[in-house]
Amino acid sequence: xxxxxxxxxxxxxxxxxxxxxxxxxxxxxxxxxxxxxxxxxxxxxxxxxxxxxxxxxxxxxxxxxxxxxxxxxxxxxxxxxxxxxxxxxxxxxxxxxxxxxxxxxxxxxxxxxxxxxxxxxxxxxxxxxxxxxxxxxxxxxxxxxxxxxxxxxxxxxxxxxxxxxxxxxxxxxxxxxxxxxxxxxxxxxxxxxxxxxxxxxxxxxxxxxxxxxxxxxxxxxxxxxxxxxxxxxxxxxxxxxxxx
Amino acid sequence: xxxxxxxxxxxxxxxxxxxxxxxxxxxxxxxxxxxxxxxxxxxxxxxxxxxxxxxxxxxxxxxxxxxxxxxxxxxxxxxxxxxxxxxxxxxxxxxxxxxxxxxxxxxxxxxxxxxxxxxxxxxxxxxxxxxxxxxxxxxxxxxxxxxxxxxxxxxxxxxxxxxxxxxxxxxxxxxxxxxxxxxxxxxxxxxxxxxxxxxxxxxxxxxxxxxxxxxxxxxxxxxxxxxxxxxxxxxxxxxxxxxxxxxxxxxxxxxxxxxxxxxxxxxxxxxxxxxxxxxxxxxxxxxxxxxxxxxxxxxxxxxxxxxxxxxxxxxx
Numbered sequence: 001x002x003x004x005x006x007x008x009x010x011x012x013x014x015x016x017x018x019x020x021x022x023x024x025x026x027x028x029x030x031x032x033x034x035x036x037x038x039x040x041x042x043x044x045x046x047x048x049x050x051x052x053x054x055x056x057x058x059x060x061x062x063x064x065x066x067x068x069x070x071x072x073x074x075x076x077x078x079x080x081x082x083x084x085x086x087x088x089x090x091x092x093x094x095x096x097x098x099x100x101x102x103x104x105x106x107x108x109x110x111x112x113x114x115x116x117x118x119x120x121x122x123x124x125x126x127x128x129x130x131x132x133x134x135x136x137x138x139x140x141x142x143x144x145x146x147x148x149x150x151x152x153x154x155x156x157x158x159x160x161x162x163x164x165x166x167x168x169x170x171x172x173x174x175x176x177x178x179x180x181x182x183x184x185x186x187x188x189x190x191x192x193x194x195x196x197x198x199x200x201x202x203x204x205x206x207x208x209x210x211x212x213x214x215x216x217x218x219x220x221x222x223x224x225x226x227x228x229x230x231x232x233x234x235x236x237x238x239x240x241x242x243x244x
Numbered sequence: 245x246x247x248x249x250x251x252x253x254x255x256x257x258x259x260x261x262x263x264x265x266x267x268x269x270x271x272x273x274x275x276x277x278x279x280x281x282x283x284x285x286x287x288x289x290x291x292x293x294x295x296x297x298x299x300x301x302x303x304x305x306x307x308x309x310x311x312x313x314x315x316x317x318x319x320x321x322x323x324x325x326x327x328x329x330x331x332x333x334x335x336x337x338x339x340x341x342x343x344x345x346x347x348x349x350x351x352x353x354x355x356x357x358x359x360x361x362x363x364x365x366x367x368x369x370x371x372x373x374x375x376x377x378x379x380x381x382x383x384x385x386x387x388x389x390x391x392x393x394x395x396x397x398x399x400x401x402x403x404x405x406x407x408x409x410x411x412x413x414x415x416x417x418x419x420x421x422x423x424x425x426x427x428x429x430x431x432x433x434x435x436x437x438x439x440x441x442x443x444x445x446x447x448x449x450x451x452x453x454x455x456x457x458x459x460x461x462x463x464x465x466x467x468x469x470x471x472x473x474x475x476x477x478x479x480x481x482x483x484x485x486x487x488x489x490x491x492x493x494x495x496x497x498x499x500x501x502x503x504x505x506x507x508x509x510x511x512x513x514x515x516x517x518x519x520x521x522x523x524x525x526x527x528x529x530x531x532x533x534x535x536x537x538x539x540x541x542x543x544x545x546x547x548x549x550x551x552x553x554x555x556x557x558x559x560x
Contacts, residue, residue, distance in 0.1 A: 013386055069384060080384035087380035097379055106269050108368040108375075116367060128360055131270030131315050171374040172381065180370045 001039060003046065004054040004061075007078075008071075017077030020048040020055070027051075075168035076175060100143060100170075107136040111145055115167065115179055119149040119160035137161070145170060271319030272361040274301060279358065286358050291351055292330055295323035326350050402484040402493045404474070410453050410493050411470045418463035432465050437472035441482070450496035453484070 007023055018026075024046055030036060031044035055078050059071040069082050082090060091097075103111065110133050113125050125133050140146035141164075149162035163176070173179065268274040278297050279289045299320055305312050329350070402410075444451065456473060460466045473495065476482040486493050 012384070013389065015385060015388055017383075082382045082384075084377055084380035087382075090382045094382060097382065099379055102375060103372075105368065105372075108371050109269065109364060112364045112367040112371055115371075116364070128357075128364060129270060130272035130319070130357070130361065131313065170378070171371055172378045173374070180367065180374075 004058045007054055008058055011078055011080060017074060017079035019077045020051040023051050024048050073174035074172050107139055110136045111140055114146055114161050115163050118162035121152050121158040121160050123158060271316045275358055276362055286355060292327050295327045298323050322350060400486050402486040406486055406493055407484055414457050415463055415466055418466060432468040434468055434472045437469045438476060441472055441476060445497050450494050453493040453495055
């Protein structure tokens with residue numbers, strides 16, 4: 001009997017999602033039963049990594065079979081769930097799923113920043129969003145989507161925040177690595193494009209690449225633009241030195 | 245600071261109308277919107293035009309009497325600073341050093357923030373999709389399989405009081421009959437009813453108490469039937485059980501009917517399913533009466549002793 005099939009029946013009959021550790025414990029208990037047969041005993045001390053690997057194979061098989069349900073990992077625990085396209089019937093059969101109210105756009109933005117950059121201080125979040133986040137932080141903490149995660153080792157020792165226990169479950173994510181486009185968003189520095197260094201064109205930040213047909217109107221003649229603007233009369237001497 | 249002029253300009257008289265105004269989360273959100281309108285990559289955006297549009301937007305907010313968050317004002321200042329730098333003749337502009345310029349060049353700083361903010365805004369949109377998706381996913385949640393045989397329902401023997409209460413309820417139905425009737429000899433006898441009950445139980449191990457009286461036409465008949473039941477219980481041929489408190493009493497055949505035709509078994513007289521001592525003290529003699537039933541079809545007595553204090557005549 002294959003490990004993955006054993007795991008499959010355990011998850012199939014389980015009333016709650018099971019973690020690899022819980023599955024391992026079941027295997028151990030079965031092996032320790034009096035009179036357990038050899039092949040049952042053999043699975044004693046199956047390492048959790050092996051269980052995870054078997055579960056992943058199993059999940060792939062289910063996906064490949066394109067059934068109406070699949071095996072997923074949410075917050076480190078595995079379970080069978082239905083495919084979303086069957087929701088209309090399930091909704092009428094079982095009723096609308098009891099879920100907390102949807103998050104607002106500011107809350108989602110704030111949560112995304114925390115999720116990708118945790119641990120992060122409030123000031124850092126506000127730096128990225130450009131607005132204060134006090135209100136949404138309250139909501140997020142209340143819903144356990146965000147928790148305090150120690151203090152930053154900087155002056156003032158501000159509180160840092162991280163995603164809370166409800167986060168992965170709420171979005172049905174396996175773990176934090178499962179966040180979409182995680183690599184791109186975690187990488188802190190946004191690479192400065194080389195081209196930006198040119199100051200020649202004194203209008204746009206980006207030099208219009210010669211081959212680029214876009215924005216000719218905007219970039220071609222800055223002087224046309226400028227006078228029309230309300231600040232056109234700014235005296236040339238006033239702007240602070242660019243090196244400020 | 246003449247470049248701040250747009251902000252200090254007196255507000256035009258408050259207009260009576262309100263315009264549908266797109267609300268932005270903050271200055272970066274508004275900037276992104278303006279960039280999007282230009283339909284170019286963020287890196288190639290025309291910042292001067294953006295600056296102008298940004299300020300125009302803020303002015304509109306003022307005209308509409310909207311509260312302008314401080315963040316917007318700060319951003320406007322940054323934009324105008326950038327713009328002012330650009331207005332210098334090219335030869336007067338300070339060449340941007342190649343190194344360490346990231347924090348110095350306000351244009352780059354702004355672009356960097358915009359790019360970063362855009363990424364998180366997109367990430368938030370993906371989270372929102374997932375959030376919506378979760379509404380459509382149902383977990384497989386089997387009920388726990390029944391692994392052990394269900395606990396046998398605890399069935400208490402009904403006491404004689406339970407029985408009396410039950411029959412009293414039934415008798416109430418007959419109470420309303422107050423009409424004057426012809427007096428006639430009661431046609432019912434306990435032994436007849438015993439036969440009837442035993443007939444009733446054939447092929448049916450259990451039946452509800454109330455059913456015993458379903459066909460009763462008079463108060464007397466109910467009473468006689470009840471006495472017959474008591475007698476059968478006393479003889480341990482029937483037992484009365486009650487599965488829950490105040491529940492319907494059920495009558496069933498005793499599990500192991502006394503061997504033979506019940507002559508010797510009921511010696512103790514008052515136990516059985518009916519609780520101890522519940523029966524009137526006169527019952528023991530009833531056993532002895534047994535062998536000499538005047539007209540019982542089943543060697544059962546007429547059970548007078550049981551209900552001897554009853555005001556209703558059992559037999560004519």
